[in-house]
Amino acid sequence: MRSSRNRASIVVALLAFAIVVLGTGSAGAAAPVTITSPADGVAHAPGYTGPVGVDFSGGDMGTYTIAVTGPHGYGWNTTWNFDGSQMTSSWAFPQARLAGTYAVTVTAPDETVAATATFLINPAVMASSAAPTPFYPLEQDGFRDALRFTFRTNATAADTVRVVNSRGRAIRIAKVGALSGTASHSWAWHGRKNNGARVQPGVFRLHMVAVTDERKLRGPVVVVRVRALAPRINGSSVAPSPFYPIERDGYRDTTTFRFSTNVRASDTIRVRGPGGRIVRIARLGVLKGHAHPHTWAWNGTNNGGEVLAPGTYRVKVVSVYYGQKVVSAWRRVVLKHKPGGGGGGGGGGGGSTCTPGYSPCLPYRGGADYDCAGGSGNGPYYTTPGVVYRVTGSDPYGLDADNDGYGCE
Numbered sequence: 001m002r003s004s005r006n007r008a009s010i011v012v013a014l015l016a017f018a019i020v021v022l023g024t025g026s027a028g029a030a031a032p033v034t035i036t037s038p039a040d041g042v043a044h045a046p047g048y049t050g051p052v053g054v055d056f057s058g059g060d061m062g063t064y065t066i067a068v069t070g071p072h073g074y075g076w077n078t079t080w081n082f083d084g085s086q087m088t089s090s091w092a093f094p095q096a097r098l099a100g101t102y103a104v105t106v107t108a109p110d111e112t113v114a115a116t117a118t119f120l121i122n123p124a125v126m127a128s129s130a131a132p133t134p135f136y137p138l139e140q141d142g143f144r145d146a147l148r149f150t151f152r153t154n155a156t157a158a159d160t161v162r163v164v165n166s167r168g169r170a171i172r173i174a175k176v177g178a179l180s181g182t183a184s185h186s187w188a189w190h191g192r193k194n195n196g197a198r199v200q201p202g203v204f205r206l207h208m209v210a211v212t213d214e215r216k217l218r219g220p221v222v223v224v225r226v227r228a229l230a231p232r233i234n235g236s237s238v239a240p241s242p243f244y245p246i247e248r249d250g251y252r253d254t255t256t257f258r259f260s261t262n263v264r265a266s267d268t269i270r271v272r273g274p275g276g277r278i279v280r281i282a283r284l285g286v287l288k289g290h291a292h293p294h295t296w297a298w299n300g301t302n303n304g305g306e307v308l309a310p311g312t313y314r315v316k317v318v319s320v321y322y323g324q325k326v327v328s329a330w331r332r333v334v335l336k337h338k339p340g341g342g343g344g345g346g347g348g349g350g351g352s353t354c355t356p357g358y359s360p361c362l363p364y365r366g367g368a369d370y371d372c373a374g375g376s377g378n379g380p381y382y383t384t385p386g387v388v389y390r391v392t393g394s395d396p397y398g399l400d401a402d403n404d405g406y407g408c409e
Helices: 003-026
Strands: 036-037 042-044 050-056 060-070 075-082 089-090 101-108 111-122 126-129 146-155 157-164 170-179 185-189 202-214 215-218 224-225 233-239 255-261 264-273 278-287 294-298 311-321 324-327 329-335 388-390
Touching: 036 089, 042 170, 126 157, 126 224, 146 157, 146 202, 157 185, 157 329, 170 185, 215 311, 233 311, 255 264, 255 311, 264 294, 278 294
Parallel strands: 042 111
Antiparallel strands: 036 050, 050 089, 060 075, 060 101, 101 111, 126 146, 146 185, 157 170, 157 202, 202 215, 202 224, 233 255, 255 294, 264 278, 264 311, 311 324, 311 329
């Protein structure tokens, strides 16, 4: 009986001791400090700012240090004085841009590490831009000749710039090499294709492709415009006026039209006759710009090479540049017979009527004879030295000795 009583006392004592021990443990056991965000090991886009969220409910009271560290010296930290009145708190940190792994650390008041977590920033093309737009690379005259494409990645990558035309075709691909992700980079485009040819004016799209760790990253598309300068004729004139192409005696046989343009344009001269009809078109081809002077000498002939009749004519130039056309003002010029009908070399006065069948003109001298200048003839009139005459009539002066249609050869 006594034995049973003793065993019961022992059991009660043990239970009391267990209650005391367990009660003390429940009141004083320390639950760990926990990082509630960011989630451990999760990847984020560049520019991530957190926040860092921490639960201090199981930690000791005192001052904690919360820190974030990352690639290329990234670092941020703050402190929190935990007094038991606020169990949780959170903090945003400066943008994490560079690709890589970032560590979040909470340090306890006793300077031991209370909690850690990591997060990742994915590699990406951060930004790209282009200026100026529009630009004018076709002239290469020093005004907006090139466009500068600026870009940035957040990791070291093999970078390539692609230029795509309005049809979606890549007309320029430039490999700019393996570039750092810690700085901005730029590439200049002068409006050329891969083969060096100039592009036509239009809309183009530029973007960058970066390859890092076997990942291909495509940057945002930037739209740019290539334009051609508007052509401009920087003045035009024609002189002398009047001029005398009919006589072909070396005096004012031609008149000269002068002009210049601001760009390398395709230039065409047009001559309008007294009746308003175009009598002569002269295509000069592509001529220099930048106000380089150009001249065109007109000998008074039409498109078929025939000398035109006396009268008032007008001359202008039409310049075309990448589909843009500009026209000068009409410039007036007078085509006349030479005063006094001169031009037949030796003899004096007389009228201005030409002897039929001879070209250039041999003024009619009332039936008096002409001989070839420098020959054995006795005149009294002579042709212009060095001039060969086209003979189409009866040859009253006997200038075409061999009957081949040309006199004074």
